[in-house]
Amino acid sequence: MKNTNAISGIKLNALFDILEEYGIQKTKFLDSLQIAPSLFESHDKKLTVNQLSRLLEQAVLITGNEDLGLLIGERSRYLPNIVCYIMMNCLTVGIALEKYSHYKRIFSDETNVKLNEHTLGFSLEMCSLISDYSTFKAFNDFKLASMFVFLRFLTGGTFALKEVAVRHSKPNNSAAYERLFACPVTFSQPFNALIFSKDSLN
DSSP: OOOOEEEEGGGGTHHHHHHHHTTOOHHHHHHHHTOOGGGGSSTTOEEEHHHHHHHHHHHHHHHOOTTHHHHHHHTOOOOOSHHHHHHHTSSSHHHHHHHHHHHGGGTBOSEEEEEEEETTEEEEEEEESSGGGTTOHHHHHHHHHHHHHHHHHHTTTOOOOSEEEOSSOOOSOOHHHHHHHOSOEEOSOSSEEEEEOGGGGO
16 A cells, blocks of 8 residues: 555544543553554645554444444534635535535545436546545545535535445445435445535535
């Protein structure tokens, strides 16, 4: 797995709140992985692909929660960075997503984001640029959930999905996906995507 920069650590801070609920202290957890806590304190500090992989894999292992990626994404907070500010000041969701796909690599460069037409309207496709991550469940779940939660934040909770496509295979229990996204979820797809009606862009 290439050891390139992947994502701003601050975007994953919700993980540590979840770990605390399992009685796991942030400092001890990061020490066991030899990852510096300072990587989660500002937008300009990025985790490498290797660090991100070890972080999520160990978190899933010690909690035993296969849906951890969804939980982190669902609890992700609005982050006051320039990309979020730009999106918040756009007139429509469509314009906001266009700006996001253009500027997102300022803070994370592990995923290519594209807005494409779909039979149900439009799809926001999130394709990993790191081949090793193409079927990494926790990471895919986090990206899908955090984007959906942010779109609902932008629209005052009105943004709804028609379907969700997930790259990894179907888990034994998919109830957490149905609860969060409130729409059909298909697995083992060519890419991760949030699919919504054309009206949602306006």
